[in-house]
Amino acid sequence: xxxxxxxxxxxxxxxxxxxxxxxxxxxxxxxxxGTLQLETVQLATFGRLLDGTSDALAGFALAPLKxxxxxxxxxxxxxxxxxxxxxxxDSDEIPGTVFRVTPDDIxxxxxxxxxACKRIAVTLQxxxxxxxxxxxxxxx
Numbered sequence: 001x002x003x004x005x006x007x008x009x010x011x012x013x014x015x016x017x018x019x020x021x022x023x024x025x026x027x028x029x030x031x032x033x034g035t036l037q038l039e040t041v042q043l044a045t046f047g048r049l050l051d052g053t054s055d056a057l058a059g060f061a062l063a064p065l066k067x068x069x070x071x072x073x074x075x076x077x078x079x080x081x082x083x084x085x086x087x088x089x090d091s092d093e094i095p096g097t098v099f100r101v102t103p104d105d106i107x108x109x110x111x112x113x114x115x116a117c118k119r120i121a122v123t124l125q126x127x128x129x130x131x132x133x134x135x136x137x138x139x140x
Contacts, residue, residue, distance in 0.1 A: 024102040024103065024104055025102065026100040026101055026102050026105075027102065027103065028100070028101050028102065028103060028105070028106050028130075028131060029098050029099065029100055029101070029128050029129065029130035029131065030098070030099045030101045030105065030106065030109060030130060030131050030132075031055060031057060031096055031097070031098045031099075031122070031124055031130040031131065031132040032052075032096050032097050032098075032099065032132075033057065033062065033082065033084060033094045033095065033096035033097075033132075034081050034082045034096075035076040035078065035081055036099075036109060036112070037052075037096065037097050038076060038077075040075065040076070040077065041075055041076050041112070044075045044112075045075070045108050045109060045111075045112045046101070046105050046108055046109075050099040050101065050105075051099070051100075052097035052098055052099040052100075053097065053098055053126075054095065054096075054097060054098075055095075055096060055097065055098040055124045055125055055126045055128065055130075056093045056094060056095050056096065056124065056125040057084065057093065057094045057096065057122060057124055057125070057132060058090055058092065058093050058125060059086060059087060059088050059089060059090060059092060060084040060085060060086055060087060060092060060093075060094050060134065061084075061085055061087050061092045061094070062082040062083070062084060062085075062094055063082065063083055063085050063135070064080050064081075064082060064083075065080065065081045065082060065083040065114075065116055065117075066079065066080055067079050067080065067081055067114060068114075069114055072112065072114055075112070081114075083116060083117060083133075083134070083135045084132065084133070084134040084135060085134070085135045085138055086134065086135070086138040093125070098124060098126070098128055098130050106119075106131060109131075109133075113133050115136070116135065116136055116137075117133040117134060117135065117136055118133065118134060118135075118136040119131050119132070119133050120132060120134055
């Protein structure tokens with residue numbers, strides 16, 4: 001199964017360039033299985049805490065991802081994150097949180113994520129269609 005590839009994660013979060021538009025409607029869903037669930041990361045990335053619900057992503061498994069970017073390490077407090085790798089097996093499942101977000105939030109998340117990932121659209125266990133960051137090597 002191949003997921004549509006949309007946007008690469010090529011730049012880093014720079015708080016002065018952070019886009020925050022409080023009047024923009026939340027029209028997108030973003031699934032997080034890692035650091036985007038952390039309060040410190042949400043505040044630095046989105047300028048606020050996000051409200052989400054538990055969900056899961058089937059057909060992927062987690063693997064460790066070494067982070068070299070000092071900005072991302074400073075925000076998350078971690079030099080090793082996790083990355084979703086496509087397996088195609090229904091038995092593989094990654095638990096996480098799905099957040100309803102704005103298009104600006106998606107752009108800010110793109111800036112936070114590192115080059116090793118790509119943002120793709122997936123259907124979660126709940127049936128919600130959401131964006132998720134996965135291993136860029138698989139997404140090619």
